[in-house]
Amino acid sequence: MSGSTIRTVTTGAASVADALADLPSGAEEEHRHGAGEALPPQSAQRGPATDCTADSAGGLTFDLRLAGTDAGAGGEDAGLLLRRRPDASGETEEVRLPLTPVQDAEPGTLRAALPSTVRLTEGRWNVFLVLAGREPRRLSPGVNDLRSLVDRVPHENRGWLGVRIPYATKHGNLSVRAWMRWPHAEAGALRMRDGALELDGRLYGGEVSATARLEAWPRRGPAEPVVADAAGAGGDRREFAAVLPFAALAGGRLWDLWLRPADGAEAVRVARILDDVPDKKRIFTYPAQPVARDAGQPAAAGPAATESAAVTAKPYYTLNNDLAVRIDRAE
Structure with missing residues (x-):
């Protein structure tokens, strides 16, 4: 050889x-x-x-x-x-x-x-x-x-x-x-509070503009993404941060998260791969969060109210260590 x-x-x-x-x-x-x-x-x-x-x-x-x-x-x-x-x-x-x-x-x-x-x-x-x-x-x-x-x-x-x-x-x-x-959007700390996922991270191979946004795309169906502002608050043009309300995802089941650094730019899959953990799905686990109804929607009554209260959301890493959100409904 x-x-x-x-x-x-x-x-x-x-x-x-x-x-x-x-x-x-x-x-x-x-x-x-x-x-x-x-x-x-x-x-x-x-x-x-x-x-x-x-x-x-x-x-x-x-x-x-x-x-x-x-x-x-x-x-x-x-x-x-x-x-x-x-x-x-x-x-x-x-x-x-x-x-x-x-x-x-x-x-x-x-x-x-x-x-x-x-x-x-x-x-x-x-x-x-x-x-x-x-x-x-x-x-x-x-x-x-x-x-x-x-x-x-x-x-x-x-x-x-x-x-x-x-x-x-x-x-x-x-x-x-x-x-x-390449480019790569590395997920940082994940925080769940006030009915939303708070995410920050760093973009390698590009810059985060003032029009950057986090896009949650449903894994099934042709629906449009749920979008949240993702421009970083500091002066580092590679950092991004976003707050994604879980209520906006309640109509789907599985949502994949992408970062679009600027208007017209290609979206970049958000993942966590810059460490020594090959399979994060079993290691990085997060508690399910109750999903409240949107503030602009009228409160439901009877069985519908029970169904709404039984909806939960949780972020997770896929088998490829890509970041996603799962919506569950109690039977």
């Missing part, structure tokens, strides 16, 4: 021109599997535990130790294989990283580096050990050092933001969650 990163794109579509358009240039080799070509098989035997260290720029290093029969196979062709789980179109990608010996470490210790300059398409990437003459094997998670990801500040001169967080799957395998965003 060469000393450079190798990227492979596999697609079920007729063309992968669009998928390859954003791949990095330079030292990386780009290959394509044919549309019907099978991916390499996976051995049922799991590989060694792998320690991951993240740097503040977005790079990752993977350290593992080969022992037993694996030790003799850790030659020049030893490598790490990152394989993205297929998307809705069936397309997937692979990135191969060379494994090299680590000096001043135990015999058989190897390291692979995923530089911050190598782009990983947004999604979940499974990690495999590749040894000469053997089938790829999933790796086990070891010790993660992700301290540099906490309160990370992206480099804005790059023109794109790559976030990679290693994690253990429910089956005990090592995977990497990757995001590719």
Whole structure:
């Protein structure tokens, strides 16, 4: 295996021109599997535990130790294989990283580096050990050092933001969650009071104008968004803040939150990805808030009043760590 990163794109579509358009240039080799070509098989035997260290720029290093029969196979062709789980179109990608010996470490210790300059398409990437003459094997998670990801500040001169967080799957395998965003609206603190969601955050890759607004779009149906002013109160043109009344969302079920930095600008999905938590939906939970009727609406009587009082709202992070609001009605 060469000393450079190798990227492979596999697609079920007729063309992968669009998928390859954003791949990095330079030292990386780009290959394509044919549309019907099978991916390499996976051995049922799991590989060694792998320690991951993240740097503040977005790079990752993977350290593992080969022992037993694996030790003799850790030659020049030893490598790490990152394989993205297929998307809705069936397309997937692979990135191969060379494994090299680590000096001043135990015999058989190897390291692979995923530089911050190598782009990983947004999604979940499974990690495999590749040894000469053997089938790829999933790796086990070891010790993660992700301290540099906490309160990370992206480099804005790059023109794109790559976030990679290693994690253990429910089956005990090592995977990497990757995001590719630019511009990016990072959610800050969430506060719920007076029947509204108070949100502040920071925009990377753009500026927040005086006409900036937060838009809550219903996930189902063609309805128009609910809009709230989002211009920051201070002098920092990258900060935004908004107050979103829950009563305005009572007519829908799920609402996705977007920041539109200025009139005519593209909306940017509001998310929280600049830390070391790969799946926030289960970690960041918020209490449900009762939704009062709009002040301009007459009070309902009888069963309708009971139904209105049973409506609750709560913000939450989706499986992609995007910010959303859910409206629930008691049966």
